[in-house]
Amino acid sequence: MNNPDEIRDIVIAGGGTAGWLAAALFAVHMPNVRVRLIESEEIGTIGVGESTIPPFLGLIRKLGINEQDFIAKTQASFKLGIRFPDWREKGHAYFHPFGQIGRPIDGNDFYHCWLKAKMAGHGSELQDFAPASVMAEQGRFMLPFKASQSPIGTAAYALHVDAKLVAQYLRRHAEAHGARRTEGMIAGVGMTPDGQIRSLTLKAGEVITGDLFIDCTGFRALLIGGAMGVGYESWADQLLCNRAVVCQTENAGPPPPYTIAHAQGSGWRWRIPLQTRAGNGYVFSSDHISDAEATEVLLRQVEGKVLTSPMIVPFTTGIRKKVWQGNCLSLGLASGFIEPLESTAIHLVYRTLDFFFRYFPDKSFDPALQADFNRRIHADYEEIKDFIILHYCVSQRRDTEFWRRVTSLPIPESLKARIDVFRASGSLREVGPEELFRSPSWYSVYEGMGVRPSRYNVLADRLDTDDLKRLLDQVKPALDHFVRTLPMLQDFLDSFCPATV
Ligand SMILES: Cc1cc2nc3c(=O)[nH]c(=O)nc-3n(C[C@H](O)[C@H](O)[C@H](O)COP(=O)(O)OP(=O)(O)OC[C@H]3O[C@@H](n4cnc5c(N)ncnc54)[C@H](O)[C@@H]3O)c2cc1C
Numbered sequence: 349m350n351n352p353d354e355i356r357d358i359v360i361a362g363g364g365t366a367g368w369l370a371a372a373l374f375a376v377h378m379p380n381v382r383v384r385l386i387e388s389e390e391i392g393t394i395g396v397g398e399s400t401i402p403p404f405l406g407l408i409r410k411l412g413i414n415e416q417d418f419i420a421k422t423q424a425s426f427k428l429g430i431r432f433p434d435w436r437e438k439g440h441a442y443f444h445p446f447g448q449i450g451r452p453i454d455g456n457d458f459y460h461c462w463l464k465a466k467m468a469g470h471g472s473e474l475q476d477f478a479p480a481s482v483m484a485e486q487g488r489f490m491l492p493f494k495a496s497q498s499p500i501g502t503a504a505y506a507l508h509v510d511a512k513l514v515a516q517y518l519r520r521h522a523e524a525h526g527a528r529r530t531e532g533m534i535a536g537v538g539m540t541p542d543g544q545i546r547s548l549t550l551k552a553g554e555v556i557t558g559d560l561f562i563d564c565t566g567f568r569a570l571l572i573g574g575a576m577g578v579g580y581e582s583w584a585d586q587l588l589c590n591r592a593v594v595c596q597t598e599n600a601g602p603p604p605p606y607t608i609a610h611a612q613g614s615g616w617r618w619r620i621p622l623q624t625r626a627g628n629g630y631v632f633s634s635d636h637i638s639d640a641e642a643t644e645v646l647l648r649q650v651e652g653k654v655l656t657s658p659m660i661v662p663f664t665t666g667i668r669k670k671v672w673q674g675n676c677l678s679l680g681l682a683s684g685f686i687e688p689l690e691s692t693a694i695h696l697v698y699r700t701l702d703f704f705f706r707y708f709p710d711k712s713f714d715p716a717l718q719a720d721f722n723r724r725i726h727a728d729y730e731e732i733k734d735f736i737i738l739h740y741c742v743s744q745r746r747d748t749e750f751w752r753r754v755t756s757l758p759i760p761e762s763l764k765a766r767i768d769v770f771r772a773s774g775s776l777r778e779v780g781p782e783e784l785f786r787s788p789s790w791y792s793v794y795e796g797m798g799v800r801p802s803r804y805n806v807l808a809d810r811l812d813t814d815d816l817k818r819l820l821d822q823v824k825p826a827l828d829h830f831v832r833t834l835p836m837l838q839d840f841l842d843s844f845c846p847a848t849v
Contacts, residue, residue: 353710355559356381361534361548361571362564363387365397365511366680366697368518370562372411373701375525383527386534386548386556394566394681396594396661397511398620398627399427399607399691401784402446402504407698413521419845422513423622425603426489426837427506428480430690432796434611437744442796443606444690445480447492447504449788453819456808459791460774463804465816474795476824478788479503479831484606488834489841499827500834506691508607508620508627530556534565537575544675544713545575559711563678567685572668572678580684582666583733587740588636588754589615589687590665593643594629595658600651602838609689610649611743613637614750616689617649623847625655631687636750663687667729670722675713677704684729689739692732695784700725728784734763735785735793742767742797770794774801 358374360367363385374383408418418424429445436442450458462474475481479500483489492503523529532550540546547557563571572578584590603621610617615632630646637645643658667684671677680697703724707717741759745751759767769777776790794800808816835843 351710353712355709355711357558358383358560358562359548359556359558360385360562360564362566362680362682363515363519363529364393364564364566364680365515365518365694366566366682367562367564368515368522369407369694369697370564370679370701371522371527372518372525373698373705375522375527376411377705379526383522384530384556384558385522385527386530386532386550388533389531390533393512393515394661395511396592396627396629397688397694398509398622399430399618399688400506400509401691401695402506403695403698404506411518411521413517416845418517419507420848421517422507422509423624423847424507424509424845425621425623425841426605427508427607428484428489428503428605430607430609431484432609432611432739434745435609435616435739435743436797438747442792443475443478443481443484444789444792444796445475445478445484445503446506447478447480447788448502449474449481449791450477450823451502453816454811456811457787457805459787460805460808461811461816462820463774463801464808464811464813465820467804468813468817470817470820472820472824474791477820477827478792479827480505482827482831483834484604486831486834487602487604487836488831489605489837490834499823499830505605508603508622510622530554534570537571539575543576545571559675560709561676563676563682564680566681567663569668569678569682571676572671572673572682576673576676578673578678579669580664580666581669582664583686584665586733586737586757586760587665587687588633588750588757589631590663591634591639591642592629592631592661592663593639593646593658594627594661595646595650596655597626597628597650598652598655599624599626602836603841605837607691611745612645613748614642617646618688619650623841626650626652629661631689633750636748636753665733667726670718671700671725672704672718672721674718675711683725686729686732686736689736690732690785692784696728696732699728699784727780730762731783731785734760734766735789737763738767738793739797742799744798766790767799771799771801774803774805 433441453461480503535551536549538547545561608619614636617630620627632642740754
């Protein structure tokens, strides 16, 4: 111990994905700290949150978890990106892949080289050069790092997981590293005179004390919102969807290696294929469609036998005004929520924890740490919110009241500046080195939604147009042919990590 004020006891309230992820990370990385998690089976978990992004695999490895074992036990399948039908306009679809798109040509950004060729009449599409898009299109899969010298070496992947099985898996892992679980309903929160949390009282009477309390109680936000009284900054005026109806179905055929986010008249519908079933949901705006109608649309469109009754999940898009206050850190749905169009919520849980480790306080809970941490997390949420708004605001759809509204909302200044700079120069105006969405993501959504700059970057003029076209004419079929040699996703799953539950 290098500080008498060191935090020794961490109490986690709630055992959903956020709670168990926190418990596992604290237990694995801080073996000298006692970790206790309280959850109530009576309340249960939200049970959605099944599409992830590539950093999730990094987290699994960081926890010392074997990827194959994790995939097999959470019925997970592989994800190479998201397919977006009907967003730009009805009948059009585009793909947002993980990993790189093309490779720099003579030091020039591939996008600008491609754009130069395209403007000179080349017939290719940007995604023809994204390994993950080509694999997804063909329904094939291989771990890119196992073929790092091949044309798919720069692809990346994530997982589709069963949310409940993930929480169970992380629970076993956390308990194996010393975390303690207590079953019980939190009925009261004891406070100190200076506004810190002293203890949690369970319905059965037990009083649990701690130094640091982590609020993972989902939308209830019992500690951060309830006991600490930290307000919520609503972004409901910027993103209109405020409810989802969800259900699980059988897989209709082998799972494709991507999430589908299919735009609808009043929101969008997801399909997340796992090894043994699919998760489905319609995220919608209650100003534009009723629960009953949204449910009817979902059930009409899902493929495969419906396995669970449709469940309505209301939400308010936004962020806790302070994600960390005093001796309470909030995580997951207790800290904020942005609709899951780019599968970012679970990512924000470990992103928040990652930052918390960097700023890890002692029992003085230095306000300067809190202020800077909260500023940083707020910036992450803002970045994701802007990226999600991009999917709506540049749409050409005007066919329903919902689309007329979302395309006429004011665009946040931060996003507007990005779009303006891109339209004028093709430059991405990245705000910082730790931004989640990197250039391939912005290029994919801009191009997919029909936003193209008026000119390519002048540096690409060092390359001869005909040479460039010839090069693209070689690269595209080479990638396409290589991908044809890969196994279909189902065959890969069967041989590498078949579901064991
Ligand atoms: C419609 C929808 C779709 C989503 N899709 C995705 C997605 O595709 N990808 C993604 O990354 N994220 C997604 N998310 C977000 C994701 O579901 C959550 O980030 C994740 O599940 C974490 O939830 P949680 O642990 O914060 O809350 P919960 O799962 O709700 O867990 C709350 C926990 O608190 C406990 N609790 C509450 N009150 C008490 C009490 N009084 N006493 C004791 N225990 C209590 C509960 O028992 C439970 O254990 C989605 C969310 C929604 C709403």
